[in-house]
Amino acid sequence: MLLAALALAGCATYRAKPLANRPNLVSSVASLNRTIPAMTAKDPPITLAPTQSFSIDQIGLLAILNDPDLAEQRGQLGLAKAALLSASILPNPSLGLGFAALISGPGSTPSYAASLSQDITSLITYRARVAAARASLGSVNASLLWQEWQVAQQARLLALDIHGDNAEIRYLKRELSLLSTELAQVRQATALGNLDLTAEAPLIAANAGAETALASARLTRLKVWQQLDALLGLEPSVRFAISRPELTPPPADLTKLLTTLPERRPDLVALRLGYRTSEEQLRAAILAQFPPLALGPSGGTDTSNVLSVGPTLTMELPIFNRNQGGIASAKATREVLHAQYQAALDHADGMVHGLSTRIAVLAADLVQARDAAATARRLSRNAENAYAQGNLDQRALVDYQTTALKRELDVIAYQTRLDTDQLALGIELGVGLPRTRLVNHTGVIHS
Numbered sequence: 001m002l003l004a005a006l007a008l009a010g011c012a013t014y015r016a017k018p019l020a021n022r023p024n025l026v027s028s029v030a031s032l033n034r035t036i037p038a039m040t041a042k043d044p045p046i047t048l049a050p051t052q053s054f055s056i057d058q059i060g061l062l063a064i065l066n067d068p069d070l071a072e073q074r075g076q077l078g079l080a081k082a083a084l085l086s087a088s089i090l091p092n093p094s095l096g097l098g099f100a101a102l103i104s105g106p107g108s109t110p111s112y113a114a115s116l117s118q119d120i121t122s123l124i125t126y127r128a129r130v131a132a133a134r135a136s137l138g139s140v141n142a143s144l145l146w147q148e149w150q151v152a153q154q155a156r157l158l159a160l161d162i163h164g165d166n167a168e169i170r171y172l173k174r175e176l177s178l179l180s181t182e183l184a185q186v187r188q189a190t191a192l193g194n195l196d197l198t199a200e201a202p203l204i205a206a207n208a209g210a211e212t213a214l215a216s217a218r219l220t221r222l223k224v225w226q227q228l229d230a231l232l233g234l235e236p237s238v239r240f241a242i243s244r245p246e247l248t249p250p251p252a253d254l255t256k257l258l259t260t261l262p263e264r265r266p267d268l269v270a271l272r273l274g275y276r277t278s279e280e281q282l283r284a285a286i287l288a289q290f291p292p293l294a295l296g297p298s299g300g301t302d303t304s305n306v307l308s309v310g311p312t313l314t315m316e317l318p319i320f321n322r323n324q325g326g327i328a329s330a331k332a333t334r335e336v337l338h339a340q341y342q343a344a345l346d347h348a349d350g351m352v353h354g355l356s357t358r359i360a361v362l363a364a365d366l367v368q369a370r371d372a373a374a375t376a377r378r379l380s381r382n383a384e385n386a387y388a389q390g391n392l393d394q395r396a397l398v399d400y401q402t403t404a405l406k407r408e409l410d411v412i413a414y415q416t417r418l419d420t421d422q423l424a425l426g427i428e429l430g431v432g433l434p435r436t437r438l439v440n441h442t443g444v445i446h447s
Contacts, residue, residue: 024068025235032232033065037438053241056159056423057432059228060152064438066233067151073144074439080133080140087133090126093118098300107303115312117296125284132280139273145437146266151231153427157420158228159242164416165221168409172217175405176210182398183207203395206402247422248432250359254352257429261348264430268348271341278337282330289323291316348428355425362421366414373407380404 026032030050038045048058064070098113183203190200226236251257262268292315299309383400386392426432 025233027235028238029232029234029240032062032234034062036061036065053243054159055243056156056163056245059159059232059242060156060433061438063151063155063231064148067231068233070148070151070439073147076140077137077144080137084130084133084137087129091119091122093296094294096298100303102303105303109301109303109305111300111302113298113300115296115298117294117298117312117314120293120295121288121290124290125287128280128284128287132277132284135273135276135280139270139277141437142266142270142273145435146270148437148439149266149427149433152433153423155228155231156423158224158231160245160416160419160423161224162221162228163242163245164412165217165224167412169214169217169221171405171408171412172210172214175402176207176214178398178401178405179203179207179210182394185394245419247419250356250422250425254356254429257431258349258352261352261430262345264435265348265428266430268341268344268430271337271344275334275337275341278330278334282327282334285323285326285330288326289318291318291322351428352425355421355428359418359421359425362414362418366411366418369407369410369414373404373411376400376404376407 034048036046094117096115100111102110186200229236229238294314298312301307380400383397387397
């Protein structure tokens with residue numbers, strides 16, 4: 001009874017955890033988790049003020065801290081820790097007890113039997129199984145870090161799109177205002193008999209096109225805001241200020257960064273640790289080809305009250321199964337992970353070079369777009385002076401002005417695309433985001 005009580009005292013107990021019955025979205029930035037943990041012991045944690053204008057990098061960190069999907073994915077780490085705990089625990093020894101009552105015959109007492117045995121095979125594979133579980137835990141941890149990076153990157157790109165959409169909408173409003181003013185003046189002149197109805201047709205078409213473009217830009221911005229709110233765990237109607245993006249130009253020499261890429265990018269680290277897991281699992285499978293073996297003492301008394309004690313050995317005869325299936329499966333898994341890692345490394349290298357080339361082209365296009373916008377602004381100012389002197393009609397003036405606005409929109413489009421590719425290059429190079437997980441982080445991820 002004492003042994004039973006002690007055994008029960010160490011057992012886990014059940015506690016109910018009911019599901020939520022309402023959404024958990026918050027209605028303001030002030031309600032978010034805004035405290036960024038310290039990355040080192042020397043650095044204090046940083047708490048962002050809810051009223052400040054957030055940079056795109058700060059928005060990425062807020063997404064890591066508050067994204068509802070990340071909270072669900074972090075449960076995978078608990079499963080990996082449980083697997084490591086399970087692999088680290090030695091198997092229990094087996095206890096056998098027997099009793100046979102004397103019914104008839106020459107005997108004088110009942111017989112008793114007892115045995116105690118331990119599974120030896122599980123001890124042989126113990127180190128390999130623990131090493132595999134430990135590597136698997138590191139792989140899951142690195143994968144979660146990579147998922148945090150992906151969430152932060154998505155939030156940064158959405159914030160970048162919102163900033164570009166805001167600038168585009170401002171210019172589209174100015175274009176629509178110019179066209180609407182000219183259309184109103186032409187209609188007034190037509191009503192007075194100074195112009196015929198044909199003068200209104202191109203302006204009506206241009207005005208309708210500007211209205212459609214403005215409505216489309218507003219709808220696009222609304223969708224992007226809703227996606228960003230969802231990443232931050234906010235209600236879809238929440239808005240906050242976003243600072244002007246300030247991105248660091250990409251490094252000129254990518255060779256060194258590419259050389260150390262497998263040690264810095266969390267997804268590659270996760271694949272390396274996953275491959276290490278498969279190596280240990282293969283080692284354990286090879287060790288497990290030895291037949292299951294249980295060894296221990298046994299003893300008892302027979303009905304004539306003769307006491308005997310001796311060792312007991314139980315093993316399977318390796319006639320049909322020598323764990324060939326387990327070994328073949330472990331080898332195949334290792335080959336798959338080997339190929340996956342090589343493919344991921346090749347893809348990362350190709351993406352880095354592709355983005356680097358595209359950034360160079362976009363940078364040159366942006367310079368040309370800015371030059372074209374500066375020329376269009378100068379022509380627009382000259383047209384305004386000519387119109388003031390009566391040397392240019394209003395329709396031509398509006399054409400110059402709308403052309404200048406469209407050139408500015410081209411600059412915004414090129415700048416947004418360039419910023420987007422620069423952010424993507426940082427992720428591909430494994431730089432620009434924390435090297436540790438911000439929530440329940442366990443330190444720097446090593447390969």
